[in-house]
Amino acid sequence: MSFDRSRSRWACALSIALVATFVSSWARRAAADPAPAAPSLLSGPEVRWLEQRGWLERDPARVLRALGPYADRVTGAEHVRLDDVRVAHIEALECVLGRVATQHLGVAQFFTDPLFRAGGASSVVVLLDPATLSVLDQIFDLHTIFPPLVVPAPPAAPVHMRFLLAGQGRLLMAYDGAASYAHRDDAYSIFGNRDYQVHPFARMTIGTQHGDPALLDLAVADGPRAPLQPFKKHVLFLWPEIHGLFVHGRDVTADTSVIDRKIRPPPIEWRSGPASGARRLAQNGCPADGAWGGMTAMPGARP
Numbered sequence: 001m002s003f004d005r006s007r008s009r010w011a012c013a014l015s016i017a018l019v020a021t022f023v024s025s026w027a028r029r030a031a032a033d034p035a036p037a038a039p040s041l042l043s044g045p046e047v048r049w050l051e052q053r054g055w056l057e058r059d060p061a062r063v064l065r066a067l068g069p070y071a072d073r074v075t076g077a078e079h080v081r082l083d084d085v086r087v088a089h090i091e092a093l094e095c096v097l098g099r100v101a102t103q104h105l106g107v108a109q110f111f112t113d114p115l116f117r118a119g120g121a122s123s124v125v126v127l128l129d130p131a132t133l134s135v136l137d138q139i140f141d142l143h144t145i146f147p148p149l150v151v152p153a154p155p156a157a158p159v160h161m162r163f164l165l166a167g168q169g170r171l172l173m174a175y176d177g178a179a180s181y182a183h184r185d186d187a188y189s190i191f192g193n194r195d196y197q198v199h200p201f202a203r204m205t206i207g208t209q210h211g212d213p214a215l216l217d218l219a220v221a222d223g224p225r226a227p228l229q230p231f232k233k234h235v236l237f238l239w240p241e242i243h244g245l246f247v248h249g250r251d252v253t254a255d256t257s258v259i260d261r262k263i264r265p266p267p268i269e270w271r272s273g274p275a276s277g278a279r280r281l282a283q284n285g286c287p288a289d290g291a292w293g294g295m296t297a298m299p300g301a302r303p
Contacts, residue, residue, distance in 0.1 A: 039114075040113055040114040040115050041096065041099060041100065041110065041113045041115060042096060042099075042113070042115050042124075046286075046292055047115075047124050049292055049293055050092045050095065051086070053091070053092075053293075054089070055088070055089040055091045055092035055095070056086040056087070056088060056089070056092050056124070056126065057086060057087045057089065058085075058086060058087075059087045060082065060083075062087050062129060063082055063085050063087060063127055064082075065129070066087075066127060066129035066130065066162065066163040067127075067163060067165075067174075068162065068163075068174075069224040070163075070172075070174050070201065070224050072224070073201075073224055073225075074165065074172060078170050078172060078203065079168075079170075080125065080165065080167075080168055080170055080172075081125075081168065084125045084167070084168065085125045085126070085127050085165065085167070086124060086125060086126050086127070087126075087127050087129065087132075088126040088127065088128055088132060089132065090132055090135045090136065090139070091284050092126075093128070093132070093136055093139075093140075094139065094277075094280055094281065094284055094286075095281065095284055095286035095292065096110075097110070097140055097268055098270070098277055098278075098280070098281045098286070098287075098288050099286075099288045100267075100268050101140070101267060101268045101269055101270055101274070101277065101288075102274075102288035102289065103267075103288075104250065104267040105250065105267055105268065106143060106144075106250070106252070106265045106266065106267050106268055107142050107143070107144045107265075107268060108215065108245050108247050108252045108265065109213070109247055109250070110268070111166055111171050111206060111215065112206055112213035112214060112215060112247050113213075115167075116166045116167050116168075116169070116171070116206050117169055117206050117207060117208075118168050118169030118206075118207075119169075123167065123168070124167055125165070125166070125167030125168050126165070126166055126167055127163060127164070127165050128163060128164040128165075129162075129163055130160065130161075130162055130163070133148040133160075133161050133163075133164065134148065134149075134160075136148060137149050138271065139270065139271060139272075140268055140269065140270060140271060141266075141268070141269045141270075141271055142268055143185055143187075143265050143266040143267070143268065143269070144265075145183060145188060145196045146161070146173055146198060146202060147161070148160070148161045149161070150175070150179050150181050150198050151181060152179040152180060152181045153181070153182070156179055157177075158179075159175050159176060159177040159178065159179040159198060160175065160176050161173060161174070161175050162174045162175060162176050166206070169205055169206050169207060170203065170204070170205065170206065171203065171204040171205075171206055171215060172201075172202070172203050172204075173201070173202045173203075174200060174201050174202075175198050175199070175200050175201075176200075177200065178197065178198060178199050178200055178222065179197070179198055180195055180196070180197045181195070181196060181197075181198070182194050182195055183195075183196055185265065185266055187263045187264060187265045187266060188263065188265065190233065190261055193233075195233075196233065197232075199220035199221065199222055199231075200221065200222055200223055200226075201220060201221040201222070201223070201224070201226070202218070202219070202220045202221075202231065203217075203218075203219055203220075203221075203228070204216065204217060204218045204219075204244070204245075205217040209244070209246055210246075212246045212247055212248055213246075213247040214244055214245065214246045214247065215244055215245040216243070216244040217243070217244065218230075218231045218242055218243060218244055218245070219231060230242075230243075233256070240256040240259065241256060242254050242255070242256050243255045243256065250264055250267070251263070251264050252264070252265060
């Protein structure tokens with residue numbers, strides 16, 4: 001009996017501490033001055049250059065094949081206009097993610113870029129299908145909790161991402177199953193726990209909160225017509241809901257129902273190393289530190 005009471009007191013004290021930390025963190029964020037608007041990673045002329053090369057391509061049939069049974073959900077509940085969707089070829093991703101890697105930024109900074117927000121001047125909607133995602137995972141280490149390939153503990157089979165769609169203020173992902181796995185990056189550890197779960201469908205809103213770029217309204221579903229539910233993380237005896245991610249420079253704060261967790265995930269990296277990545281970019285004509293394809297700079301264009 002005394003052991004049970006001790007555990008109860010410990011659990012209560014920890015819960016109070018977690019809630020107090022959450023309230024304090026929220027108050028600090030709300031009181032902070034709005035962050036200045038960051039320039040987009042990609043200018044309008046550079047987007048058009050990728051389209052002219054055929055690396056951002058209109059292909060409605062390929063889009064529908066990738067979306068599969070989620071097409072109605074994407075166009076209905078998520079209000080994405082499929083006519084605006086461009087299929088991203090691996091060369092386009094090398095160009096853009098190569099620039100992200102050079103700046104030592106991560107996936108949260110990339111997907112909260114003004115490029116993917118609704119109504120942005122250089123707004124674009126891109127789709128990554130299974131073939132592109134497979135190659136992407138071989139070229140870049142994204143260091144994300146939603147990787148293209150999820151490898152759970154044996155004997156469970158790997159789970160593959162079927163599509164990723166970003167743009168018009170939405171970030172949508174689908175997998176061919178569900179799985180729990182241990183993330184290998186210590187940055188994602190919460191009280192020593194690095195276990196995360198992927199669901200067949202995940203969605204987020206790309207926007208801003210208190211002046212910071214943010215991925216908001218994070219939710220998951222267990223199928224094309226299944227209802228949305230909170231995305232949860234197992235922490236000790238708790239299952240806090242992760243509502244969104246707030247980006248502060250290279251840091252990311254997870255907004256949860258219990259405690260805000262500020263982390264600095266590793267940046268996106270070339271698996272072959274930065275020198276090899278630089279050679280690939282030069283071959284594509286889009287080096288991270290120069291104009292793409294020898295294009296002439298336009299007024300307001302980012303070099």
